[in-house]
Amino acid sequence: MNSRSANSATALRRLMTEYRQLTAGGSPDGMFTAGPASESDFFIWEALICGPKETPFEGGVFVAKLTFPTDYPLSPFKMKFEPPLFHPNIYPDGTVCISILHTPGDDPTMYEQASERWSPVQSVEKVILSVVSMLAEPNLESPANIDCSKLYRDDRAEYERRVRASVKEALGL
Amino acid sequence: MSDPAAPPPREITEDTPLSSLSEAEIAQLTEKMLQEPSTRTKLIAEITSLSTLREEYLDGAQSVVRQIDWLHAHGFSKFRRTARDGNCFWRSVAFSYLDRLLHSDDIPATVERFRSVLHSKEAGLTLAFNDDIHKEFSEHLFALMQTIQDFGAALTTEDLLENFLQASDHVSYYFRLVASAEIRTNPEPYRDFIGADIVEFCQSQVEAVQSEADHIAMMALCNGLRIRLKLATLSSHVQGEVQESDVFTIISPADAMDKDLPPILLLFRPGHYDILLGPS
Numbered sequence: 001m002n003s004r005s006a007n008s009a010t011a012l013r014r015l016m017t018e019y020r021q022l023t024a025g026g027s028p029d030g031m032f033t034a035g036p037a038s039e040s041d042f043f044i045w046e047a048l049i050c051g052p053k054e055t056p057f058e059g060g061v062f063v064a065k066l067t068f069p070t071d072y073p074l075s076p077f078k079m080k081f082e083p084p085l086f087h088p089n090i091y092p093d094g095t096v097c098i099s100i101l102h103t104p105g106d107d108p109t110m111y112e113q114a115s116e117r118w119s120p121v122q123s124v125e126k127v128i129l130s131v132v133s134m135l136a137e138p139n140l141e142s143p144a145n146i147d148c149s150k151l152y153r154d155d156r157a158e159y160e161r162r163v164r165a166s167v168k169e170a171l172g173l
Numbered sequence: 174m175s176d177p178a179a180p181p182p183r184e185i186t187e188d189t190p191l192s193s194l195s196e197a198e199i200a201q202l203t204e205k206m207l208q209e210p211s212t213r214t215k216l217i218a219e220i221t222s223l224s225t226l227r228e229e230y231l232d233g234a235q236s237v238v239r240q241i242d243w244l245h246a247h248g249f250s251k252f253r254r255t256a257r258d259g260n261c262f263w264r265s266v267a268f269s270y271l272d273r274l275l276h277s278d279d280i281p282a283t284v285e286r287f288r289s290v291l292h293s294k295e296a297g298l299t300l301a302f303n304d305d306i307h308k309e310f311s312e313h314l315f316a317l318m319q320t321i322q323d324f325g326a327a328l329t330t331e332d333l334l335e336n337f338l339q340a341s342d343h344v345s346y347y348f349r350l351v352a353s354a355e356i357r358t359n360p361e362p363y364r365d366f367i368g369a370d371i372v373e374f375c376q377s378q379v380e381a382v383q384s385e386a387d388h389i390a391m392m393a394l395c396n397g398l399r400i401r402l403k404l405a406t407l408s409s410h411v412q413g414e415v416q417e418s419d420v421f422t423i424i425s426p427a428d429a430m431d432k433d434l435p436p437i438l439l440l441f442r443p444g445h446y447d448i449l450l451g452p453s
Contacts, residue, residue, distance in 0.1 A: 074342050103383050119380040121302050
């Protein structure tokens with residue numbers, strides 16, 4: 001369909017602009033990098049994210065896959081940690097659950113009404129920065145991993161121990 | 174072997190009572206509707222007589238029927254249905270904004286005038302959203318305006334609609350940005366109505382795709398584009414004989430630049446906007 005190709009041309013242009021800006025400016029404190037995973041498909045990106053300091057994720061480097069729809073930025077992209085991270089707002093399969101990646105019409109839990117939602121003026125950079133602060137401060141109102149949320153609430157020390165152990169394991173230590 | 178605990182999937186038809194639908198069935202229907210290509214092309218439907226709408230209300234609110242009759246008697250006898258996807262207001266205004274150009278006496282001059290107002294908004298948009306992000310969306314609008322200027326009256330409204338629907342998501346989103354920038358850069362007239370944080374309001378109520386337009390967003394859009402909007406509201410609360418003031422609300426900025434054209438006409442029912450056609 002014509003409208004589809006018009007959409008994806010706009011999407012491709014936006015993705016190229018964002019990629020250029022990220023490569024030129026870099027991220028604040030070099031906290032992450034992001035770009036297309038291969039030259040053949042601009043709609044699948046890979047991000048490398050450093051675990052924020054003074055959190056149990058410190059020292060880790062995490063890989064996430066970003067999948068963009070053909071009507072990006074009208075619709076948000078999806079973000080999935082591969083391998084999955086143990087975190088209250090990350091589904092056991094690694095998919096990130098955060099309000100900034102949801103549109104207002106897409107709110108099954110209705111917990112997110114007041115929080116920041118996806119809009120086409122958002123960007124990969126803004127979303128990843130939100131995800132970094134989410135790693136530091138989980139949002140227990142919309143849990144994606146119930147067991148992890150319970151552990152975070154009831155036994156913070158054990159939660160932190162498990163996260164640190166998984167970070168070490170991932171680094172092959 | 175079927176699981177005796179799970180109810181068998183049933184066929185849902187037009188006769189299935191809505192109240193009997195389970196949440197799973199509603200989710201399934203929504204999914205199906207979104208995937209059907211025909212619903213995408215009917216973002217704005219063909220012109221229909223208002224009497225089809227009247228029939229829908231015959232068993233319902235009689236005051237709505239009386240207001241439809243009033244509209245009909247005053248020459249507002251046709252409308253176009255629009256999709257209920259949260260963008261109905263923005264898409265309806267965007268299409269009417271362009272369609273009016275086609276019906277102006279001097280098409281090239283009118284397009285030029287509208288274009289210069291849009292250009293005057295660029296500084297505010299850049300200020301509100303950093304960078305030129307708005308241009309990704311406005312270029313689709315400018316392209317359509319160029320088509321109107323190039324083809325003039327040779328372009329029919331239906332041709333325009335076909336072209337518009339290929340870019341309507343982007344054009345409507347550009348109008349959201351115009352409204353939002355208007356509120357962000359000139360918040361005084363809106364502040365008392367918003368109450369909350371201005372930027373937060375703009376982000377969640379105007380810029381977020383699918384958020385419904387409220388009166389503040391409408392005022393901001395009209396002020397930003399310097400256009401007049403006439404809204405016919407079908408309300409179930411009108412008592413007795415229908416007066417013009419019961420039906421119409423007019424938003425008319427002091428510096429409106431479209432006074433030589435009929436105002437943009439929308440038909441509002443709670444939660445939804447359609448395009449209303451006036452006496453021709």
